Amino acid sequence: xxxxHQWPATLVQPVGSPLxxxxxxxxxxxxxxxxxxxxxxxxxxxxxxxxxIGQISSEVPQNLSASRPQDRQFILSSKKLLLSDSGFYLCAxxxxxxxxxxxxxxxxxxxx
Amino acid sequence: RKEVEQDPGPFNVPEGATVAFNCTYxxxxxxxxxxxxxxxxxxxxxxxxxxxxxxxxxxxTAQLNRASQYISLLIRDSKLSxxxxxxxxxxKVGDDKIIFxxxxxxxxxx
Numbered sequence: 001x002x003x004x005h006q007w008p009a010t011l012v013q014p015v016g017s018p019l020x021x022x023x024x025x026x027x028x029x030x031x032x033x034x035x036x037x038x039x040x041x042x043x044x045x046x047x048x049x050x051x052x053i054g055q056i057s058s059e060v061p062q063n064l065s066a067s068r069p070q071d072r073q074f075i076l077s078s079k080k081l082l083l084s085d086s087g088f089y090l091c092a093x094x095x096x097x098x099x100x101x102x103x104x105x106x107x108x109x110x111x112x
Numbered sequence: 113r114k115e116v117e118q119d120p121g122p123f124n125v126p127e128g129a130t131v132a133f134n135c136t137y138x139x140x141x142x143x144x145x146x147x148x149x150x151x152x153x154x155x156x157x158x159x160x161x162x163x164x165x166x167x168x169x170x171x172x173t174a175q176l177n178r179a180s181q182y183i184s185l186l187i188r189d190s191k192l193s194x195x196x197x198x199x200x201x202x203x204k205v206g207d208d209k210i211i212f213x214x215x216x217x218x219x220x221x222x
Contacts, residue, residue, distance in 0.1 A: 032208045043214030044156075044199070051208070090155055094208045099144055101201065101210055106155040 002027035006091040006104030013111055019064075019078040021107050023091030026072065031093045033074040035066055038088040050074060086111045115139060118200050118213035126221050129190050133216050135183040135200030144203040145176055147185045149196040150215065156199055159185070187218075195220045 006023040013019060025031050032051050036044045046059045048066035056066050063082060067075045074091060091104035118135045125131050133147075145163075148156035160167060162174040162183050173186040183200055200213035 034210055036212070044212040046209070046211070049209055088153070092210060094203060094210060099203075101146065101158070101203070103155045108153070 002093070002095070002102055004091060004093050004102045004104045006089075006107055008107060009105060010108040011110070013081050013109065015083055015111055016080045019076070019081050019085070019109070021076040021089055021091075021109075023074040023076075023104055024072055025074075025093050025102075028093075028095065029071060031072065031095070033068065034092040034094075035074065035076045036090040036092065038090065040087065044090065048076070081109075081111045083111050085109065115211045116200055116202050116213040118198075119216045120214075121216035122219055123216065124219045124221055125190055127190060127192060131187045131190055131194075131218060133185040133187075133198050133200070133218075135185075135213055137181050137183070137200075137202045137211075139202070139204055140178075140181060141205045142181075142202045143205040145183050146201040146203075147172075147174055147183075148199040148201055150199055151196050156201075156212075159198070190218075190220050192220050192222060194218060 003026045034049045035047045037047055038044045048056055048058055050056050050068045053068050053071055064078050089107045093102045116137050146161050147159040149159050150156040160169050160174050162176045164176050166175045171188045175184045197215040197217045199215045202211045
């Protein structure tokens with residue numbers, strides 16, 4: 001069966017520090033992968049999505065970046081975090097034709 | 113126009129009442145539709161997929177009207193445990209991009 005995992009679950013980082021959130025998928029190949037952010041009291045905002053290795057589409061210009069070094073691995077990074085980067089980050093994956101969506105457990109980031 | 117729009121909420125509803133959520137989407141080529149619920153500080157959980165023929169799961173009924181690009185969710189006999197944020201989710205054909213509505217917050221009052 002398909003599973004999706006992301007980590008770390010929670011982290012507190014100082015302003016200006018780097019960030020790396022990792023998401024991995026099991027039980028499928030060539031998934032479409034997504035990173036979302038949800039600020040406090042707000043909806044889920046699509047940050048990046050990827051249809052294959054090295055193929056990244058950015059939805060919102062900001063100080064975050066994403067990479068897909070392997071088929072089932074999707075990484076969200078920042079070189080220097082801002083206070084406004086605080087929020088709930090969610091990795092997601094769709095099956096062929098998007099008929100099913102799988103979500104990671106989410107990562108809570110607090111930038112202080 | 114936003115790609116997926118929902119009632120802004122919050123809805124404060126007494127226990128036992130019927131609640132209706134609405135959602136519209138702008139891309140007529142959208143292919144898959146879902147309702148998710150999200151509890152505070154948690155990832156979204158699938159409530160139900162939405163089909164043109166309509167589908168029902170216990171107290172929950174979902175409808176899709178492709179001509180009007182409109183999706184609905186009806187909750188009957190609401191329970192305290194139904195309190196959550198309800199997200200309308202659309203997957204676009206071609207790139208399989210998942211688009212979330214901003215969600216409607218529901219509070220069931222005892």
